[in-house]
Amino acid sequence: MDKKKWIVPVSGLALAACTGEVQERPNIIYVFPDQFRNQSLAFWNDEEYAEHVRWKADPVRSPNLDRFADEAVVLSRAVSTCPLSSPYRGMFLTGMYPERSGVTLNCMALRPESTLNPDAICISDVFAANGYSCGYIGKLHAETPMKNDPANPGHYVSDRNPEWDAYTPPERRHGFSYWYSYGTYDVHKDPHYWDTEGVRHDPHEYSVKHETDKAIEFLRNGNGERKEGAPFFLALAYNPPHSPYEKAEDCMPEDYAIYGDMGYSELYVRPNADTTLSKAPAARYYFANVTGVDREFGRLLDELERLGLDRNTIVVFTSDHGETMCSQGTLDPKNSIYTESFNVPFMIRYPEKIRHRVDSTMLSTTDIMPTMLALAGLEDEIPESAQGRNLASVLLEDGKECDIPDAALYIRNVDGEKDGNGIIHGFFPVARGVKTDRYSMEIAIGRDTTISRVLIFDDWNDPYQLENIPYKDNPELFAALCGKLEEKLEEADDVWHREGFMEKLGTPTGKNDQ
Numbered sequence: 001m002d003k004k005k006w007i008v009p010v011s012g013l014a015l016a017a018c019t020g021e022v023q024e025r026p027n028i029i030y031v032f033p034d035q036f037r038n039q040s041l042a043f044w045n046d047e048e049y050a051e052h053v054r055w056k057a058d059p060v061r062s063p064n065l066d067r068f069a070d071e072a073v074v075l076s077r078a079v080s081t082c083p084l085s086s087p088y089r090g091m092f093l094t095g096m097y098p099e100r101s102g103v104t105l106n107c108m109a110l111r112p113e114s115t116l117n118p119d120a121i122c123i124s125d126v127f128a129a130n131g132y133s134c135g136y137i138g139k140l141h142a143e144t145p146m147k148n149d150p151a152n153p154g155h156y157v158s159d160r161n162p163e164w165d166a167y168t169p170p171e172r173r174h175g176f177s178y179w180y181s182y183g184t185y186d187v188h189k190d191p192h193y194w195d196t197e198g199v200r201h202d203p204h205e206y207s208v209k210h211e212t213d214k215a216i217e218f219l220r221n222g223n224g225e226r227k228e229g230a231p232f233f234l235a236l237a238y239n240p241p242h243s244p245y246e247k248a249e250d251c252m253p254e255d256y257a258i259y260g261d262m263g264y265s266e267l268y269v270r271p272n273a274d275t276t277l278s279k280a281p282a283a284r285y286y287f288a289n290v291t292g293v294d295r296e297f298g299r300l301l302d303e304l305e306r307l308g309l310d311r312n313t314i315v316v317f318t319s320d321h322g323e324t325m326c327s328q329g330t331l332d333p334k335n336s337i338y339t340e341s342f343n344v345p346f347m348i349r350y351p352e353k354i355r356h357r358v359d360s361t362m363l364s365t366t367d368i369m370p371t372m373l374a375l376a377g378l379e380d381e382i383p384e385s386a387q388g389r390n391l392a393s394v395l396l397e398d399g400k401e402c403d404i405p406d407a408a409l410y411i412r413n414v415d416g417e418k419d420g421n422g423i424i425h426g427f428f429p430v431a432r433g434v435k436t437d438r439y440s441m442e443i444a445i446g447r448d449t450t451i452s453r454v455l456i457f458d459d460w461n462d463p464y465q466l467e468n469i470p471y472k473d474n475p476e477l478f479a480a481l482c483g484k485l486e487e488k489l490e491e492a493d494d495v496w497h498r499e500g501f502m503e504k505l506g507t508p509t510g511k512n513d514q
């Protein structure tokens with residue numbers, strides 16, 4: 001089936017922009033806290049937004065993000081294709097699916113093969129090659145830990161076994177000339193970072209506040225953080241509201257105070273949540289960190305405005321994946337096709353270029369790199385290696401032809417074989433799935449390549465995914481979804497496509513044009 005081509009209507013704003021004087025390239029600030037689910041944004045309960053989704057928002061306070069949403073295009077159905085930290089980061093940076101970015105599993109020392117391909121062309125490589133100053137602040141988690149501690153050569157950066165945290169040396173920073181980052185480390189009020197020169201910093205304060213301070217320093221450019229007069233691309237990767245979310249030290253007291261006295265019936269508004277799970281108290285700390293991120297994000301926006309940089313700066317707020325938080329009876333916060341894990345916030349503000357609205361385009365993680373480059377006017381510089389779509393015309397409404405996705409691929413991998421030393425080789429592609437306009441489907445398999453589980457949800461009539469539609473009793477629906485999945489697997493050149501998994505599983509070949 002040919003991909004549908006659509007002509008995007010031309011907006012008055014875009015036309016006005018065409019008649020103005022030539023503008024310098026926009027700056028870009030890409031903010032992505034870890035594990036921040038789309039449902040934890042208060043504005044979704046406001047009338048203008050609520051009509052675009054079928055679920056209720058969490059009882060959170062997010063006034064700065066609410067204000068930002070009112071100035072942005074807000075995507076209601078953006079997804080994290082492989083909703084796990086490291087694979088997301090590999091995909092965001094390269095525009096490639098995990099098999100090609102190199103990051104197929106969460107990075108740690110026992111999985112040395114899951115690491116960002118050093119030869120991959122990253123979004124920052126392209127920006128840097130086109131005159132941008134690029135900065136990275138916060139959690140990277142896209143590389144296997146190496147024995148390269150700058151303060152203790154020949155050793156990992158800590159004595160944790162296995163090591164998860166990592167130091168990224170200059171030759172692996174992909175065009176980022178300003179660096180203030182770490183691999184992965186989950187102590188929100190005692191974080192650490194390695195700077196551009198490889199010097200470690202232990203600021204002993206809330207990481208979200210500290211990283212925002214560093215981002216503000218980058219904006220002010222008082223110490224040559226970036227090239228004066230050049231446009232910049234800044235990635236800001238907060239760790240909260242990621243776990244831990246168990247105790248007072250995991251968040252700021254002023255934020256906890258908002259939620260501390262709330263009972264489960266108030267905290268949990270989703271009918272698919274099981275508050276008898278051991279994790280149930282976590283919601284208070286999770287929401288507190290949502291509010292902490294909101295406050296610091298607001299402080300960043302205020303500084304951007306104070307410096308007069310807001311007019312020519314594209315600001316994105318998104319996350320690497322969501323958080324189930326007791327929904328679907330699982331203790332695993334992510335790595336599933338459930339809406340709470342798979343759907344992510346995605347808002348872009350680009351003053352005078354992008355009109356505020358809610359948009360239902362199904363943006364996938366691989367689409368981010370080509371889309372961001374094109375928004376900056378670098379459409380011709382999108383590397384051939386990028387597998388995602390350039391959706392800039394959808395966002396700009398500039399009238400150019402654009403290949404709007406009618407479905408999104410879902411990927412879940414688990415460890416491959418372990419050798420005698422505990423080292424994991426390769427990965428096993430345990431589940432693939434697809435989200436369409438109305439349905440979500442996941443097919444999970446065993447190591448013997450037989451179906452172990454199929455999930456099908458009618459996301460329109462059953463937004464909390466309470467009823468799994470039995471695939472054997474609904475052969476036409478199953479066939480149509482399998483056809484769409486196969487199409488997406490082929491587009492991604494996924495191992496399921498290359499090795500003919502759908503055929504081996506005996507799924508309906510389904511490539512009927514319905």
Ligand code: CA
Nearest residue numbers: 034084085320
């Ligand atoms: Ca993550």
